[in-house]
Amino acid sequence: MxxxxxxxxxxxxxxxxxxxxxxxxxxxxxxxxxxxxxxxxxxxxxxxxxxxxxxxxxxxxxxxxxxxxxxxxxxxxxxxxxxxxxxxxxxxxxxxxxxxxxxxxxxxxxxAYGEGVAVREGEQRPWRSLADMRGVAAGAQIGTVYIEPLRAAGLDVRTYDSVADIMRDVSLGRIAAGFGDAPIVSYQIAQGTFRGVRLLPEYRPSIVxxxxxxxxxxxxxxxxxxxxxxxxxxxxxxxxxxxxxxxxxxxx
Structure with missing residues (x-):
């Protein structure tokens, strides 16, 4: 102590x-x-x-x-x-x-980094920025800086206690996209921690x-x-x- x-x-x-x-x-x-x-x-x-x-x-x-x-x-x-x-x-x-x-x-x-967007494997919609995602059901972690900008961009934001909970719902199709810190999401997908999802490589973060x-x-x-x-x-x-x-x- x-x-x-x-x-x-x-x-x-x-x-x-x-x-x-x-x-x-x-x-x-x-x-x-x-x-x-x-x-x-x-x-x-x-x-x-x-x-x-x-x-x-x-x-x-x-x-x-x-x-x-x-x-x-x-x-x-x-x-x-x-x-x-x-x-x-x-x-x-x-x-x-x-x-x-x-x-x-x-x-x-x-x-320094920005947000990453994870989608279900097989998702083909060409989202390159928040402007492309108005009306999309998306998840973000409670307490992060992403919630208000996503809402301001017109996304249907669901809040979660952890990134793992977000990725679970993305993989199950309960939400279309999951937002999180790009290095964290990328690392865990590469390690096999988050299954059934992929990070959009063409997406350009706006909350850096x-x-x-x-x-x-x-x-x-x-x-x-x-x-x-x-x-x-x-x-x-x-x-x-x-x-x-x-x-x-x-x-x-």
Missing amino acids: FNRRHVLGGGAALALSGGTALAQGQTLRVGSTPTGIPFTFLDTSRNTITGFMVELITEIGRRQGFAVDVQATPFAALIASLTSSRIDLIAAAMLATPARREQIDFSDPVY GSIAIGTRKGDPVMARINAGLASMKADGAFTALVTKWNLPPSAA
Whole structure:
């Protein structure tokens, strides 16, 4: 459990005012989703949360002198868990949108992408953009940035707790299209996790943004996070991590 009392190290107080009191060797609670493969997901063989963002924040912590305790947190509960101090950081596939920036702070951009559209195998309608999909029954995950733009574009939006639930209904023909983070959907289809669906290669996303690490407003730990992220990008460790998790080039 993270201790917010001032901690003495090397004979000097290392507490930081106005946010997380972080001293060398302390542990921060990190909220990550169990269903966001390859960014964050539950490794059932070890019963632990892993993935690109988990390895990223772990390495940042190693470089900046803090440990992490990764806690499985539903996507829709991440911000509330952070602002209520149940967790100290968010490391997940969360886009740093203006609305979310009103509630929490975000690190420098980590990785950029847009929405992907999954359809049932055999679906032949030539959807290339949201403008082509007015009236289409489509699924999106609760808490994501996709719901309102899809509704504004005239789609018949059904909301779901997880991407897996969306893909199930696409494969069964209950909805015509499923929206999700393109790298996540693509990775899981390639791994055989989602069966009976395919990602539309000709579709061009319109809701593009960057994911980033989240902290409470004004938390000075952000300086360490940005420093660690910058050092990983400078020495090639970040690129190696992107390659390890088979992510396509960032859209940024």
